[in-house]
Amino acid sequence: MNNISIFTDGGSRGNPGPAAIGVYVVDSKGNKLAAIGKRIGDATNNTAEYKAVLEALSWLIENKQNLEKNAKIAFFLDSQLVCSQIKGIFKVKSESIRELIFTVREKQSQLGLPLEWNHIPREKNKMADEMVNLALDNPD
Numbered sequence: 001m002n003n004i005s006i007f008t009d010g011g012s013r014g015n016p017g018p019a020a021i022g023v024y025v026v027d028s029k030g031n032k033l034a035a036i037g038k039r040i041g042d043a044t045n046n047t048a049e050y051k052a053v054l055e056a057l058s059w060l061i062e063n064k065q066n067l068e069k070n071a072k073i074a075f076f077l078d079s080q081l082v083c084s085q086i087k088g089i090f091k092v093k094s095e096s097i098r099e100l101i102f103t104v105r106e107k108q109s110q111l112g113l114p115l116e117w118n119h120i121p122r123e124k125n126k127m128a129d130e131m132v133n134l135a136l137d138n139p140d
Contacts, residue, residue: 003028003072006056007120009128010040010048010079013136019043021052022131023059034059037131039139049082050100052128057107064111074116076125083119 005026012019019042025034036059040051053075060073067073077083084090085101092098108115122129 002068002070003074004033004060004067005074005076006060007076007125007128008049008052008056009077009125009132010043010045010050010052011129011132011136012043012045012048016042016044016047018136019045019048019051020132020135021048021055022128022133022135023052023056024127024131025056025059033063035127035131037135039135046079046082046094046097047100048132049077049079050097050104052132053077053082053086053104054100054107057104057111060111060113061107067113071113072116073113074118076118076120078120078122078125078129080119083117087117 007024009022020037020039023036026032036055040048081090085092086104092101
């Protein structure tokens with residue numbers, strides 16, 4: 001795998017409330033590599049957004065052996081706040097969010113590949129959003 005696009009989303013019904021994450025991964029040709037939707041218990045929207053990023057990073061680490069050394073990995077998030085905090089543009093005031101960012105950095109280091117972080121409009125993140133809603137609508 002050379003070029004990978006990872007779309008992540010998180011959401012809660014109520015803020016905080018029942019929450020879920022969505023991750024949708026495609027290759028450079030648009031072929032689906034992974035579609036993940038999971039409930040994460042009660043959480044805020046921002047926490048769910050971060051947990052989705054962490055789930056995607058875990059997927060990358062688990063599949064690292066399939067990645068080429070020069071793989072281009074681009075993340076796409078519809079949360080401008082989370083994207084800007086991960087990029088270091090916005091400050092993080094919440095201790096719990098600071099801990100999540102620390103875990104993101106740890107996983108990035110473990111992966112050892114450069115990652116690109118992009119903010120996209122919600123309309124362009126439909127597959128990850130769908131994974132969130134499927135998880136919330138269909139409790140196990």
